Amino acid sequence: MENLNCHNFELQSINGDEHQRLVCLNCGEINYKNPKIVTGSLILHENKFLLCKRAIEPGKGLWTIPAGYLEENETVETGALREAYEEARAKIIIDHLFSIFSLKKINQIQIIYLAHLNDNYFAPGIESLDVKLFEYKNLPWNEMAFPSVRWIFEFYKSYKNGDNLPFSKED
Numbered sequence: 001m002e003n004l005n006c007h008n009f010e011l012q013s014i015n016g017d018e019h020q021r022l023v024c025l026n027c028g029e030i031n032y033k034n035p036k037i038v039t040g041s042l043i044l045h046e047n048k049f050l051l052c053k054r055a056i057e058p059g060k061g062l063w064t065i066p067a068g069y070l071e072e073n074e075t076v077e078t079g080a081l082r083e084a085y086e087e088a089r090a091k092i093i094i095d096h097l098f099s100i101f102s103l104k105k106i107n108q109i110q111i112i113y114l115a116h117l118n119d120n121y122f123a124p125g126i127e128s129l130d131v132k133l134f135e136y137k138n139l140p141w142n143e144m145a146f147p148s149v150r151w152i153f154e155f156y157k158s159y160k161n162g163d164n165l166p167f168s169k170e171d
């Protein structure tokens with residue numbers, strides 16, 4: 001187990017690295033600042049889209065797709081399955097990669113799959129107040145928790161049989 005009290009970081013130059021890095025003066029660990037990876041899925045069922053009403057900030061009370069931070073030692077796909085179950089109690093089948101967003105300002109990479117429900121069941125998980133299926137024409141555009149949720153549905157409009165995949169966008 002790593003001793004988190006050990007660290008005493010100082011900015012240093014490292015051989016072979018163009019950036020200066022925070023290096024621990026005690027144990028030599030390098031504190032790399034890399035983007036965090038979010039994994040999630042746009043889930044379809046009978047031509048409707050599954051959305052979760054968030055029970056926690058940010059975006060409490062607003063709608064989002066099931067998504068969250070990838071855990072250590074987890075694949076991106078397994079993380080998307082886990083998030084669908086945690087937030088919507090949904091067992092999903094992943095169809096394919098749908099979109100990749102590079103959010104430079106908040107230092108985040110979002111990897112979103114297109115998926116469908118394995119059965120009819122879904123229910124609010126601990127991070128959700130409600131889970132619902134929406135037809136495209138009834139999507140809650142003004143109550144979406146994050147800009148990237150809106151982007152996903154804008155991309156979906158131009159999505160046809162796997163053409164243009166994966167969609168990408170940066171901010």
Ligand SMILES: [Zn+2]
Nearest residue numbers: 006007024027
């Ligand atoms: Zn240390």
